[in-house]
Amino acid sequence: MSMEDGKKGARPAVDAAAVSRRTLMAAAGCSVALMGLGALKYAGTPAQLRPPGGQDEERLMAACIRCQKCFGACPRRIIVPAKLESGVLSVRTPVLSFDDSYCDWCAEENGGVPLCVSACPTEALHLPPEATAEKTIIGMAKIDQKTCLAFRDTGCRYCYDACPYDAIELRTDDGTNPRPYIIEDRCNGCGACESVCVSLTAGALASSASERAVVIRPIEKA
Amino acid sequence: MDKLRIAVSGGLFALLSIGIVAGLSTGTLSGFGWDAFSLLCPFGAVTSMIAAHLVVPRGVVSLVLMVAFIAVFGRAFCGWVCPVPLGKRISGFFKSANRRKVEQDERRERMLDIARHQLSCGTECSECASCKQRRAKLDSRHVVLGGALLSTVAFGFPVFCIVCPIGLAFATVLLVWRLFANGDVSILVVAVPALLVLEATLLRKWCARFCPLAAFMNLIGRFNRTFRPVIDESKCIESVSGRPCSRCSMVCEAEINVRHPEFGERTLDDCTRCRACVEACPAGALSLPLRSGRGVQEGPVTIEDNVDPSVLASKPAGE
Numbered sequence: 001m002s003m004e005d006g007k008k009g010a011r012p013a014v015d016a017a018a019v020s021r022r023t024l025m026a027a028a029g030c031s032v033a034l035m036g037l038g039a040l041k042y043a044g045t046p047a048q049l050r051p052p053g054g055q056d057e058e059r060l061m062a063a064c065i066r067c068q069k070c071f072g073a074c075p076r077r078i079i080v081p082a083k084l085e086s087g088v089l090s091v092r093t094p095v096l097s098f099d100d101s102y103c104d105w106c107a108e109e110n111g112g113v114p115l116c117v118s119a120c121p122t123e124a125l126h127l128p129p130e131a132t133a134e135k136t137i138i139g140m141a142k143i144d145q146k147t148c149l150a151f152r153d154t155g156c157r158y159c160y161d162a163c164p165y166d167a168i169e170l171r172t173d174d175g176t177n178p179r180p181y182i183i184e185d186r187c188n189g190c191g192a193c194e195s196v197c198v199s200l201t202a203g204a205l206a207s208s209a210s211e212r213a214v215v216i217r218p219i220e221k222a
Numbered sequence: 223m224d225k226l227r228i229a230v231s232g233g234l235f236a237l238l239s240i241g242i243v244a245g246l247s248t249g250t251l252s253g254f255g256w257d258a259f260s261l262l263c264p265f266g267a268v269t270s271m272i273a274a275h276l277v278v279p280r281g282v283v284s285l286v287l288m289v290a291f292i293a294v295f296g297r298a299f300c301g302w303v304c305p306v307p308l309g310k311r312i313s314g315f316f317k318s319a320n321r322r323k324v325e326q327d328e329r330r331e332r333m334l335d336i337a338r339h340q341l342s343c344g345t346e347c348s349e350c351a352s353c354k355q356r357r358a359k360l361d362s363r364h365v366v367l368g369g370a371l372l373s374t375v376a377f378g379f380p381v382f383c384i385v386c387p388i389g390l391a392f393a394t395v396l397l398v399w400r401l402f403a404n405g406d407v408s409i410l411v412v413a414v415p416a417l418l419v420l421e422a423t424l425l426r427k428w429c430a431r432f433c434p435l436a437a438f439m440n441l442i443g444r445f446n447r448t449f450r451p452v453i454d455e456s457k458c459i460e461s462v463s464g465r466p467c468s469r470c471s472m473v474c475e476a477e478i479n480v481r482h483p484e485f486g487e488r489t490l491d492d493c494t495r496c497r498a499c500v501e502a503c504p505a506g507a508l509s510l511p512l513r514s515g516r517g518v519q520e521g522p523v524t525i526e527d528n529v530d531p532s533v534l535a536s537k538p539a540g541e
Contacts, residue, residue, distance in 0.1 A: 027366050062273040062274035063274040063276065064383075065262070065266035065380050067389075069247050071396070072245050077245065084409055091384070092410075118257065119257070122266075122276075
């Protein structure tokens with residue numbers, strides 16, 4: 001910038017309209033991008049395993065600001081940030097992972113009041129007053145008979161022993177060792193069975209398996 | 223003071239990161255607190271409540287507290303708490319010394335030009351249109367703010383939260399920690415920081431030009447009349463000697479021309495209380511007093527009639 005720009009009477013080129021116009025265009029571009037991001041909602045997202053109080057997917061997505069409080073609030077560390085597979089818009093929202101433990105509504109840690117729900121500052125996780133652990137359906141356990149050790153007649157019954165709701169029964173089919181079956185009416189998707197399933201670690205037989213033999217599946221809304 | 227600010231914002235970011243790593247439920251700057259006590263990001267609180275059609279007590283309380291804070295301290299959050307300027311420092315660290323110097327000199331010349339222009343202006347201010355405020359009431363940031371709000375209303379969820387750089391910064395900490403502590407491999411460990419870098423490079427001067435949070439604070443900051451920069455005219459080099467100085471304007475982080483506010487990209491409504499101008503003033507003429515009114519008066523500096531024109535072209539004292 002030369003001295004000429006600063007000559008008497010001449011307005012310095014500092015706020016040259018071109019610069020601010022370009023900035024305005026860029027800002028308008030940002031707005032359009034935000035609208036586009038919002039419109040991704042109609043691309044549809046797969047159903048998720050949500051923490052208690054997050055079963056109303058519409059409400060959770062509307063209120064969650066990705067503050068990450070619930071991840072730390074869960075004493076069992078089963079609430080994890082959703083990944084890209086859950087859909088672009090779900091990324092970083094809370095989902096459940098039953099690798100190490102399961103959800104008992106903080107019965108041991110907080111007398112049956114889920115700590116994630118009380119930690120959520122925007123009430124994205126919210127339980128109606130009459131809600132109970134039994135009736136709040138997180139998902140549904142599904143057994144893969146190809147990888148389940150009990151279906152190889154090993155007599156494995158970890159999931160059966162772990163289920164707090166008696167939602168798994170053992171049946172002997174034609175004189176085989178007992179095999180587990182899910183009683184869907186009783187299963188609320190707490191994840192106790194999945195968290196104890198040893199098929200991946202003990203069942204090197206099923207080398208092609210990428211997940212445990214009993215897995216909680218989200219419930220697809222019709 | 224500069225170091226103190228890095229310590230405050232960096233320390234807070236580190237503390238909250240430790241909270242994430244230790245698995246405490248302290249949350250992030252988007253939602254900070256324990257148990258029933260919670261301080262929410264004001265913009266997050268607004269968009270979340272609009273989208274969910276809810277009035278959430280913690281959201282309302284946070285909003286009231288934040289508005290009160292902004293009314294007293296303006297955009298101090300941006301200067302003292304927000305981790306985004308820290309990221310800017312880090313990226314600035316990788317700039318070559320040469321490049322940094324060129325940018326600094328450019329800015330210096332620009333500010334001196336403005337100072338010369340105003341100091342050499344012979345006409346009465348009331349008659350001269352060249353220095354008049356031509357600034358629109360709303361700027362590019364408000365366009366982004368509008369887009370974010372519109373998108374939230376149209377699609378029913380807090381859209382901006384997904385790309386908010388503050389949220390992405392804390393998400394990066396969480397994802398990297400989960401990668402090492404839980405062996406949780408996910409493309410997000412790369413994608414989230416990449417998005418952050420993309421935003422920083424594509425949208426340079428994010429804080430002054432695009433940040434909707436800054437736009438939100440600007441709207442409330444307009445009613446702020448405390449702790450704004452005030453120039454003691456009896457000390458200011460430009461006022462006393464008529465020589466261009468404008469050091470205060472050269473160092474401002476918020477793109478404010480402190481000495482000649484009508485020429486800044488932003489006005490004093492956007493002061494982040496970083497105190498850089500106070501420290502840069504060679505004459506000690508600047509302060510941020512409790513009762514500052516509107517701060518530095520808008521309009522040209524008044525100087526004596528008999529200023530030697532030769533000094534106008536000279537560099538300020540001490541260079």
